[in-house]
Amino acid sequence: MRYVSTRGEAPVLPFSDALLAGLARDGGLYVPEAFPALTPLQIGKLAGLDYAAAADRVIAPFSDPLFPADVLRPMLAEAYASFRHPAVTPLVQIAPNRFVLELFHGPTLAFKDVAMQLLGRMMDHALAAKDERATIVGATSGDTGSAAIEAFRTSARADVFILYPAGRVSEVQRRQMTTVDSPNVHAIAVEGTFDDCQAHVKAMFNHHAFRDRLRLAGVNSINWARIVAQVVYYFVAGVALGAPHRSVSFVVPTGNFGDIFAGYVAKCMGLPVERLVIATNVNDILARTLATGRYDVTGVVPSSSPSMDIQVSSNFERLLFEAVDRDAGAIRGLMASLTQSGAFAPPNEAMAAIRAEFDALRTDEAETAATIARIRRETGYLIDPHTAVAVSVAERVKHDPHVPQVVLSTAHPAKFPDAVEKACGERPELPAHLADLYERPERTPSLPNDLAAIEAYIARHARAGTENAA
Ligand SMILES: Cc1ncc(COP(=O)(O)O)c(C=O)c1O
Numbered sequence: 159m160r161y162v163s164t165r166g167e168a169p170v171l172p173f174s175d176a177l178l179a180g181l182a183r184d185g186g187l188y189v190p191e192a193f194p195a196l197t198p199l200q201i202g203k204l205a206g207l208d209y210a211a212a213a214d215r216v217i218a219p220f221s222d223p224l225f226p227a228d229v230l231r232p233m234l235a236e237a238y239a240s241f242r243h244p245a246v247t248p249l250v251q252i253a254p255n256r257f258v259l260e261l262f263h264g265p266t267l268a269f270k271d272v273a274m275q276l277l278g279r280m281m282d283h284a285l286a287a288k289d290e291r292a293t294i295v296g297a298t299s300g301d302t303g304s305a306a307i308e309a310f311r312t313s314a315r316a317d318v319f320i321l322y323p324a325g326r327v328s329e330v331q332r333r334q335m336t337t338v339d340s341p342n343v344h345a346i347a348v349e350g351t352f353d354d355c356q357a358h359v360k361a362m363f364n365h366h367a368f369r370d371r372l373r374l375a376g377v378n379s380i381n382w383a384r385i386v387a388q389v390v391y392y393f394v395a396g397v398a399l400g401a402p403h404r405s406v407s408f409v410v411p412t413g414n415f416g417d418i419f420a421g422y423v424a425k426c427m428g429l430p431v432e433r434l435v436i437a438t439n440v441n442d443i444l445a446r447t448l449a450t451g452r453y454d455v456t457g458v459v460p461s462s463s464p465s466m467d468i469q470v471s472s473n474f475e476r477l478l479f480e481a482v483d484r485d486a487g488a489i490r491g492l493m494a495s496l497t498q499s500g501a502f503a504p505p506n507e508a509m510a511a512i513r514a515e516f517d518a519l520r521t522d523e524a525e526t527a528a529t530i531a532r533i534r535r536e537t538g539y540l541i542d543p544h545t546a547v548a549v550s551v552a553e554r555v556k557h558d559p560h561v562p563q564v565v566l567s568t569a570h571p572a573k574f575p576d577a578v579e580k581a582c583g584e585r586p587e588l589p590a591h592l593a594d595l596y597e598r599p600e601r602t603p604s605l606p607n608d609l610a611a612i613e614a615y616i617a618r619h620a621r622a623g624t625e626n627a628a
C-alpha cells in the first residue's frame with residue numbers, strides 16, 4: 159500500500175516510510191492511496207479469532223514487504239500479550255443495546271497503548287532494517303505521552319521527546335511520563351496548552367533542516383500506523399455484536415479525531431457502521447463545526463477530561479480530505495485559512511458528506527460528573543471522565559434502539575482519581591504494576607512556550623542529532 163499526503167505536495171511513500179515520516183513534508187497527513195476492503199465473508203471470519211490474529215487480518219492490507227506475515231504476526235502477539243485482559247479490548251454491557259468497549263487494559267491504562275505497543279515494535283524494526291536512529295517528537299494532553307514513553311523506553315534506536323502542557327494533565331498522567339528513568343526518554347513540561355505543544359511538534363516537522371538533521375519521527379496520530387492499529391478494535395467489537403449481518407454505532411470521546419477517524423476507516427473497509435458519534439467535552443469545536451458548518455478555534459478550557467482539551471483537531475484534516483473527494487488543493491486552502499485566521503468553512507457538499515456519517519454532541523462538566531455518579535449508582539460500573547463524556551452523549555443522541563451502541567472507554571478511572579472521587583465519592587485504585595507511582599522520583603525539564611527553546615533542548619539531547627551532525 160502507498161500513502162499520499164492530504165496536501166498533495168509530498169512524496170508518495172510506502173507504509174514503512176510513512177511510518178517513519180510523521181508529518182508529510184508539505185505539512186499534510188499521510189493517508190492510504192485507497193482503503194482496502196474486507197468482504198462480508200472476511201469480516202465474518204474475524205469472529206472467534208484472538209485479538210492479535212484479528213489485528214493481522216485488518217492491518218496486513220495496509221502494510222508493505224518490510225512487515226511480512228512472519229514479522230507482523232509475532233509482533234502483534236507480543237504487543238497484545240502486555241495487556242491485562244485476555245480479550246485485549248473487552249465489551250461490557252451497561253444498558254439495553256449499549257456497550258462499553260474497554261480500551262484501557264494496556265500498560266499505561268489508556269487506549270493509546272493499543273496502537274503504541276505495536277507502533278514501538280514496528281518503528282524499531284523499520285529503523286533496524288535501515289540501520290538508522292530516530293528522534294521521536296510528540297505532543298500530549300496526557301495519554302499519548304505516557305503510552306509512547308512506555309513503548310519506546312527500551313528502544314535502542316529512538317530518543318523520545320514528549321511535550322506536555324504544564325499543570326494541564328492529571329497527576330497520574332504526569333507521573334507516568336516523568337518517573338521513567340531511561341536515558342532516551344524526555345518528558346518536557348511546556349508553559350502552554352496541548353494545542354501549543356502540537357503546533358510546536360508540527361513546526362519542527364515543517365522546519366526541514368531540523369527535521370532532517372535529527373531524523374524526526376512522530377508518534378502522535380499524525381502517524382498513519384497509529385490510526386490503522388485503532389481500526390482493529392472497531393472490527394473486533396462490531397463482529398462481537400453481529401457484524402457483518404448487523405450494523406453497529408460507535409460513540410467516541412473525541413479530541414484530536416484520530417480514534418473516531420479509525421472508526422470511519424473501518425466503515426470504509428466494509429464494517430457495517432450505522433453512525434459515528436463524536437462526543438466532545440466543553441472544548442467543543444467539532445460539535446460546533448457539525449452544527450454551524452464553520453471550524454472556528456477558540457481558547458482551550460481546562461476540564462475534568464484533560465486529554466480532550468484540544469481545539470485544533472489534527473485528524474479532522476484526514477476526514478476533510480475524504481469529504482472534498484481528495485482534492486488536495488482544497489485542503490491546502492482550508493488549512494491556510496486556519497493558519498491565517500484560526501477558522502475555515504468547508505464547502506457545503508463536504509459538510510453534507512460529513513453529516514451523513516457523523517453526529518456530534520458536547521457534554522459539559524456538570525453532566526460529566528453526574529454521569530460518573532449515576533452510572534456507578536445504577537450499574538455498579540465505574541467510568542473515567544472521558545468515557546463519561548461519551549456515555550452522556552450516547553444517552554442523548556438520536557439513535558435507532560435496535561442498533562447496538564458501542565461507547566469507547568478510552569481511559570481507566572484510576573488515571574483521573576481526583577475527578578472520579580469528586581464525582582462519586584470513590585477513589586479508584588491504580589493497578590498493582592503502578593501501585594508505587596506516587597513514590598517514584600520525577601524528572602521533568604520545564605521549557606517556555608517557545609519553539610526555538612524547545613528545538614535547542616532537543617538538539618542538545620538527541621543522539622540521532624549527534625550522529626547526523628558528526
Ligand atoms: C482518554 C482519552 N480519551 C479520548 C481522547 C481523544 O481521542 P482522539 O484524540 O483520538 O480524538 C484522548 C486523546 O487522544 C484520550 O487520551
Ligand SMILES: N[C@@H](CCOP(=O)(O)O)C(=O)O
Pocket residue numbers: 297298299300301302303377378379380413414416465466472
Ligand atoms: N489526547 C491525546 C492528544 C494527542 O493525541 P494523538 O492521538 O494525536 O496522539 C493525548 O492524550 O496525548
